[in-house]
Amino acid sequence: MDVLDAVQLWLTWLVNGFLGLLWLAVCARQDLRSRQVSNCLTIPPLAGGLLYAAAQGWEALLRTTLVLLTAAVLFHLGGMGGADVKILTALAAFSPLFLLAALLAQGAAGLVVWRRQGGRALFPAVPAYAAGAGLSFVIQFVLPFFTGGLS
Amino acid sequence: MKKLLVSKSGTNMGEYAVIGALVLLVAIAGFQALGVNILGKIMEVAGAI
Numbered sequence: 001m002d003v004l005d006a007v008q009l010w011l012t013w014l015v016n017g018f019l020g021l022l023w024l025a026v027c028a029r030q031d032l033r034s035r036q037v038s039n040c041l042t043i044p045p046l047a048g049g050l051l052y053a054a055a056q057g058w059e060a061l062l063r064t065t066l067v068l069l070t071a072a073v074l075f076h077l078g079g080m081g082g083a084d085v086k087i088l089t090a091l092a093a094f095s096p097l098f099l100l101a102a103l104l105a106q107g108a109a110g111l112v113v114w115r116r117q118g119g120r121a122l123f124p125a126v127p128a129y130a131a132g133a134g135l136s137f138v139i140q141f142v143l144p145f146f147t148g149g150l151s
Numbered sequence: 152m153k154k155l156l157v158s159k160s161g162t163n164m165g166e167y168a169v170i171g172a173l174v175l176l177v178a179i180a181g182f183q184a185l186g187v188n189i190l191g192k193i194m195e196v197a198g199a200i
Contacts, residue, residue, distance in 0.1 A: 031161035039159055066182060070175050075155055079167025082158020088175075100179070103172045110168025119166030126161045 010141065017137045020095055024130040027087060031126035037083035046086040049093030060093065067092035067099065084125045091129070097140060098133040105132025 023045065027037045053064040068089040074080035091099040109128040113121050163171075 081160030107172030114165035
């Protein structure tokens with residue numbers, strides 16, 4: 001891969017990552033304000049994500065299904081919101097990096113809430129997803145640009 | 152499934168958030184490792200043929 005290919009790939013990731021972050025930020029804002037995220041913001045990415053994962057191959061499809069099923073079990077147990085399930089599944093399909101960052105952020109935020117307010121305390125999880133994804137975006141795509149990691 | 156699709160709730164319960172994140176991270180890591188191993192075996196068999 002020459003430098004031009006690397007830059008083109010990096011730009012594609014940058015644009016896709018930025019769009020993903022924008023979507024997460026809008027969802028996070030709604031979640032912070034009302035503890036709810038509109039289905040208009042979650043169902044289309046979920047449907048698109050499932051189709052995208054199917055088109056990508058068995059590995060992406062299995063990963064997405066695994067996340068959907070596990071999160072759906074947590075939803076039915078009452079521990080996770082429906083919007084969170086749909087957002088995590090869409091992240092699993094479109095961006096495994098954002099998914100991992102979102103899960104780490106969810107675990108960290110959950111731990112803080114658990115220690116401060118008890119295990120049964122509720123908290124808006126989408127801002128944690130957005131923060132985790134944003135941090136991973138900076139580490140993966142923005143920092144290398146300034147530190148010369150692309151060359 | 153319909154209940155899940157309709158739900159707009161964006162809240163997690165503290166303990167479920169921690170346990171869910173751990174379960175999913177371990178499951179995904181295991182799945183990735185399994186995938187690599189399966190791919191390795193397939194390549195091995197293909198190489199032998």
